[in-house]
Amino acid sequence: MGKILRINLSSRKVQEESLKEDFLKVFVGSIGIGGKILYDEVPPWAGAFDSANRLIFSTGPVTGSITQTAGRHTVLTKSPLTGCFGDASAGGFWGAELKFAGYDAIVFSGRAEKPVWIWINDNHVEIKDASPYWGKDARECDRALVKDLGDKRVQVCCIGQAGENWVRYSAVMHDDAGRAAARCGVGAVMGFMNLKAIAVRGSKKVPVKDEEELSKLMREIMLHYKNSDFVRRFHRGGTPSSYATVMLIGDSPTYNFAGEEFGEFDESRIKKLAWPGGYELILEKTNTCYVCTIACRRVSKQGEGKYKLIEGSVEGVEYENMSMLGSNCGIDDIYAVNLMNDLCNRYGLDTISTGSVMAFAMECYERGIIDKKDTDGLDLRFGNADAAIELIHKIARREGFGNLLAEGTRRASRIIGKGAEKYAMQVKGLEIPAHDPRAFQGGGPHYACCPEGADHMEGLSLGIEAFGLTFKELGIQGSYNRFDTYGKAELAKKMEDWWNFVNSMGWCLFSAFRYGDVTRFVMAYNSVTGLNIDLKEALKIGERLYNLKRAFNYKHSVRREEDTLPERLLKEPNKRAENSVVKLEITLPQYYKIRGWDENTGAPTKEKLVELGLEEIAKDLFK
């Protein structure tokens, strides 16, 4: 759309700003626009909870077009969990609606005196009093705003009580609190800014340079979808369809990544959660995001008994929730996991971090590092779903022990002390998601060096290493041994570069291996923008964005010593993954070399930045 919106919550000033084409060609898409603004405008002396921080809602060039799965947007900020470059992306319909209103991004600065929400109706932008909505959960808030605005087409993103209370891993929720920009604590910054919600309605059309070409391409892709067994199964089972498979290869963590020491998760227990399996008990129907015929979203039934939801027909459990809130906490009751997931969505909590911080607390409890005096009487043994549910309430409300865990795994472990740090499964402060890098060596350097911390949305090589997925066009076709380090540093880099391109453009990563041929993404990008880049250039864009984030981190005093993993992953064999550990001592130096990063500082070298067209950043970073 060529325009962004700047909203200063301290001075209540709203301004439109045009983006120049030259700028957009270098800083492409949601991460490009948002990342450059973050780099330029957030000084190292600013904390995350700071009027000098920024909260950016950003879209890509394809977001809101008719391109398949192009419904995504990204929320960027200096993260209150990591102090690093933070971003989180989400599907749903909100990003597309922002484009329809005429904006590529919104940049928030300052901090409102009292809770506010923003109403964007095309170019009518208003800062409004949020007192009627403050204190509501994300779903209640979303519905109340849609109702009060009297237009069902309004798209809302908002925080729940967790964000209001600055729980450091709060999410920004969208689409009836069904979709979440969850990671890096973006919702906590929204809460700090006293910003409850952004409601958007637009009537514009997203410009596409060659509509005919794009339509033709989309017909091809939809035909591919129709004929693909993989896509058909994914439509039927959603992300839960992968659960049993990855559990069996030791990729999905159990018991805070400690595994068998605390219990077996055998096939019968896996079956209680998996699809096909126990998951079918809670599955009502499927759902979709903006322009997506894969339609991997699930809708959950209300159910019955003690784990009954507040109301039914709400967003279903995803793979990450099932694993992090379920088996990683030793819980195998699908009804309980369904409720836990729904509570996280309502409160606006990142389910990955929430599951991790609870599993961490459970391990501390099992090991006697903490006891009932610390947990307000909760019997925090692994597998105690009732205690876990109570704990989610306490975290979101910052009550008692929940106030401590609301700080995230890294901070909580330091507060508890007594060696608890060892059981904090996090990298740079971001909790590790439900993919154990002991099960695929490419995950090691990726998690260790990812600017956001351990983030599986930035370039996961699991499918390639464990399931023989190939990307011929990217030069990824060999058969990899997932326990071998050979070629893994390079593989991690390639996936990161590629996924950063895909993410930043506004596509869903699930489409990233389901368009059939990755060059189709580049063709779609060209059709939308009228440019004529090739795959090599697309990868270079991805690499540029990744290095932009790394440059931000270096500027904000993140050093090489933070490029590591919890000791457990480096030393304790994963029994379900052939007793493997992450061989980071081998892959990390290789990765640094391939990335062109300084081995001593961890910063991108001046040469690398210049090569990627980031001369200005290089000048700033090494002045």
Next chain:
Amino acid sequence: MGKILRINLSSRKVQEESLKEDFLKVFVGSIGIGGKILYDEVPPWAGAFDSANRLIFSTGPVTGSITQTAGRHTVLTKSPLTGCFGDASAGGFWGAELKFAGYDAIVFSGRAEKPVWIWINDNHVEIKDASPYWGKDARECDRALVKDLGDKRVQVCCIGQAGENWVRYSAVMHDDAGRAAARCGVGAVMGFMNLKAIAVRGSKKVPVKDEEELSKLMREIMLHYKNSDFVRRFHRGGTPSSYATVMLIGDSPTYNFAGEEFGEFDESRIKKLAWPGGYELILEKTNTCYVCTIACRRVSKQGEGKYKLIEGSVEGVEYENMSMLGSNCGIDDIYAVNLMNDLCNRYGLDTISTGSVMAFAMECYERGIIDKKDTDGLDLRFGNADAAIELIHKIARREGFGNLLAEGTRRASRIIGKGAEKYAMQVKGLEIPAHDPRAFQGGGPHYACCPEGADHMEGLSLGIEAFGLTFKELGIQGSYNRFDTYGKAELAKKMEDWWNFVNSMGWCLFSAFRYGDVTRFVMAYNSVTGLNIDLKEALKIGERLYNLKRAFNYKHSVRREEDTLPERLLKEPNKRAENSVVKLEITLPQYYKIRGWDENTGAPTKEKLVELGLEEIAKDLFK
């Protein structure tokens, strides 16, 4: 006392910790103990408003002894204004009482779920519910706690509403809200931690190795005081007694350091505020801190008319308040300044930063950068005392435009934009106090490079440069030309090293040039500790502490580019100071060389750190 108290507000755990003698010999005094803990325990990824930050109340070895002026303590934290090493020290009686209770320091970590206060009665330590005190101003809170505890000897430090609202330049108030640890926003961190107050009562005696020797020395010093015209005048006039003198040489700022462009501050206007002069209208009597016969504290009358205080007989106006809230805002009404000062004390606001941020806003208003729409209708012309008083209320309560200014001058100027940054009179985010370095060149490198930002409590060379004060024992005896740069870098360093020793030991800086002979400090230190150091070693301790702070800053990504001054001081001549500007381009490189700091990064070199006995820090910083 050899013991510190650790209070984790998240887990509500209280622990005693012993300090080893080896440790105390290297990390001497309040800045040594607090600084080392801050360096070791606050990671660069932690913001100021962060459960991973620390808030440390720390004393020196002489605090609470019979040594003259030894009533001071220091509050340390990662500063919410600067993101740098932050500290503020205060007089009164609280620091001595903490020693009597048996502790050298208290280290707070984490964040309480709900407002709490701490009750320390010798080794009985309790975390208590602060809801009855939350919302009270600092004086009300102090008095209510003393009353509720039923013991008039209880000493209280607490925050007012400004700290509760995280105004970034909130102070920690002591002694009936009469004394303030004001700078660097230490009170905002206390507010963030939900910590309203610390009440202390102790019955122990501070150990002194050679009481006889110390008593003898004190008799000498008191005789010196008795015979010193300087001390006698200082007792009679307090800090306001210097106001007229330093105004006339252009040291005291007017109109946000812009001076004559906005109005003359001639002798008749100076006289309206000064002592002798207008000040006498509000002066009720004098007062003192713990064991101090100088007794420079003032008590103010309630007065009459529209600038009447809430109640009389409260802490009087100091030089810094008179200048920063008065002439720097173009205000020459002593009753108004008296009320502004009292409001700041009650709300718990740093008067220096408050005066600066208001003067900044006034200049923006005068220049048309902001108007009444921005200021909630306030007519913010220079000199409008009514508007300034209203603004103090708004800042402390974070109402409207006050919410913006509550962020401090640096952040406020960035939020306002439109070139406002130029008028933000701050260094590293800390507002410049009422000593204009254009009036004495030694102030240039000092303000520019001081780890805390522009802090006149870290080594001010004004007296030496402008008034011929000498410290023969420190090798400072030449007659300096205050407008010349010759020898000023070295002078700044010497004063910083010396003052850091004096500050850290627990002495008041006013005694630092009033003991008559500086070796007396070293003798007193030796008598108290039983050690036998000489002046050279004392200076080395000061240098070590200063470099420890600098090392913290480097670790937290503060770089050489921040070692500068606002353009105004470098380019706009100060008419009242013979049209001088700060010649930083000359003194800064000299200063770096003398300090042994890296010219490119601004960090202390490895060699310098090792030379100062900070091998461990060197290893950590350059790993």
